[in-house]
Amino acid sequence: QKEVEQNSGPLSVPEGAIASLNCTYSDRGSQSFFWYRQYSGKSPELIMFIYSNGDKEDGRFTAQLNKASQYVSLLIRDSQPSDSATYLCAVQSYNTDKLIFGTGTRLQVFP
């Protein structure tokens, strides 16, 4: 069983719609959760992090965490073609500096 799982996609949404990206993890000791965006041929760029259960909003992005269900998601409101990229979920366990990455979900936003 993979430690961090994401649907590889592609997830296709029209411009202006809400894109919902999901991630599940297996380690119940995980305490920090990160979302990275990676454009083709580029390196991952941090866009959101969340530590506590519930929602965290930053502009058009909302991260949602449910530790009981071992589930973290990223919502992108008013999706733009420039949001088309692969989104990586990363999970950090207690008392470690290492991240475990999912393989990413490819998002396509069409005009």
Added chain:
Amino acid sequence: DVKVTQSSRYLVKRTGEKVFLECVQDMDHENMFWYRQDPGLGLRLIYFSYDVKMKEKGDIPEGYSVSREKKERFSLILESASTNQTSMYLCASSSTLLSSNQPQHFGDGTRLSIL
């Protein structure tokens, strides 16, 4: 802003060569990491370092070694390059704070081809 700089964006080497990939960060971060990224396999940790001269193996250390002589610099060494080491190599750094876990910040990556 955090700046992580990798010495080369593209590199072509031959099998059997010793290859050095360099990474420098300017934020006085304690932790530095080397990953490789391959299609369908995601990011895989090769080695990481949490202090000068300290290193720990990641998930796929075979065929690689690392060096951290100064806090800002972390080098990845391919002892004898092989074609299966053709990949995108990513360096990252992060800080260690007692109160919370810190994100990793990535360099631009080195696309390495072994012929």
